[in-house]
Amino acid sequence: MFVPKRVFFERDALRYPLGERLYHRFKSSGLPLSYTTGHNRVTGVPGDTPRRAYAEAKATLVVGVKRSLEFQGSRPSADYALPLVTGCPGHCQYCYLQTTLGPRPYIRVYVNVDEILARAGRYIKERLPKETSFEGSCTSDPVPVEPYTGSLASAVRFFAGQEKGRFRFVTKDPQVSGLLGVEHGGHTEARVSLSPRYVEETFEAGVAPTSERVRAARQLWKAGYAVGFLVAPVMVYPGWKEELEDLLRQVAKAAEWAPFLEVVTHRFTARAKRLILARHPGTLLPLEEEGRQYRFGQFGYGKYVYPPKVLEDIRAFLQEETQRILPGSQVRYVV
Numbered sequence: 001m002f003v004p005k006r007v008f009f010e011r012d013a014l015r016y017p018l019g020e021r022l023y024h025r026f027k028s029s030g031l032p033l034s035y036t037t038g039h040n041r042v043t044g045v046p047g048d049t050p051r052r053a054y055a056e057a058k059a060t061l062v063v064g065v066k067r068s069l070e071f072q073g074s075r076p077s078a079d080y081a082l083p084l085v086t087g088c089p090g091h092c093q094y095c096y097l098q099t100t101l102g103p104r105p106y107i108r109v110y111v112n113v114d115e116i117l118a119r120a121g122r123y124i125k126e127r128l129p130k131e132t133s134f135e136g137s138c139t140s141d142p143v144p145v146e147p148y149t150g151s152l153a154s155a156v157r158f159f160a161g162q163e164k165g166r167f168r169f170v171t172k173d174p175q176v177s178g179l180l181g182v183e184h185g186g187h188t189e190a191r192v193s194l195s196p197r198y199v200e201e202t203f204e205a206g207v208a209p210t211s212e213r214v215r216a217a218r219q220l221w222k223a224g225y226a227v228g229f230l231v232a233p234v235m236v237y238p239g240w241k242e243e244l245e246d247l248l249r250q251v252a253k254a255a256e257w258a259p260f261l262e263v264v265t266h267r268f269t270a271r272a273k274r275l276i277l278a279r280h281p282g283t284l285l286p287l288e289e290e291g292r293q294y295r296f297g298q299f300g301y302g303k304y305v306y307p308p309k310v311l312e313d314i315r316a317f318l319q320e321e322t323q324r325i326l327p328g329s330q331v332r333y334v335v
């Protein structure tokens with residue numbers, strides 16, 4: 001379980017029952033507590049090199065209030081991002097949060113969960129009679145802090161009561177027990193994130209091994225959730241096809257159902273490259289611009305992605321292998 005080294009509180013967060021509860025919980029556990037004037041400008045996280053500052057920030061929890069309730073879009077995963085948590089204690093070198101969070105990789109939890117969910121309810125109403133979907137992991141892995149906040153469970157319960165609202169989240173954290181008994185009404189989809197062996201062994205740290213993640217997926221499925229896998233990031237290196245095939249076989253061995261798959265290929269931004277090289281000097285990540293295509297993303301920054309021909313190879317390979325190894329499963333998208 002994620003245990004932070006230090007916790008910062010916005011004073012306003014203490015006006016909410018969850019903020020107050022978290023304050024007493026962390027105070028009684030003896031963790032160093034401080035106040036911050038805003039969750040977006042926390043100062044006082046130690047670290048005299050980019051590498052150490054990064055590691056210390058990843059061990060820092062900030063408890064705040066989500067003030068902007070204009071939700072961002074979250075394509076292709078969902079219509080909107082549901083901002084319950086920002087950040088993740090994991091240390092995956094390739095992580096998209098290197099770009100999204102840039103110099104602020106500390107973990108933020110928001111205590112005004114009821115206000116956030118009420119806003120989601122208004123989005124749903126505005127779009128009726130269409131269904132509206134929300135992604136709970138747009139800028140986070142929300143599961144590591146769930147034992148503290150319970151906010152993911154609150155969201156699952158909220159969406160169970162929304163006829164036209166759907167919720168989804170993705171995680172690499174197998175500690176999903178807090179979600180298993182929650183009434184979800186079939187309105188929440190869980191995805192467990194998996195990566196091929198070389199990617200897991202070379203670029204991931206501070207996250208559970210694949211076998212435990214697959215076990216968590218099974219638990220969620222047994223609890224009645226729709227469960228799929230996010231295969232990410234797919235990279236091209238000697239043996240990538242064999243490793244993806246192995247991964248699919250591992251899923252097939254554990255899954256008594258036909259899980260859907262979503263696939264994200266490796267990409268990076270100039271900002272992420274700069275930060276990754278400072279935080280993980282000597283990284284083996286493929287960060288050369290040559291051989292990539294530059295494309296503008298939905299958040300206004302450009303990224304280096306695999307060119308169409310390579311993407312098409314990956315797509316065709318995964319479609320074919322999924323049909324063969326996981327008959328009945330659907331590859332929803334490969335981006």
Ligand code: SF4
Binds near residue numbers: 091097141172207
């Ligand atoms: Fe990023 Fe996911 Fe790894 Fe967390 S677990 S560091 S969100 S890739």
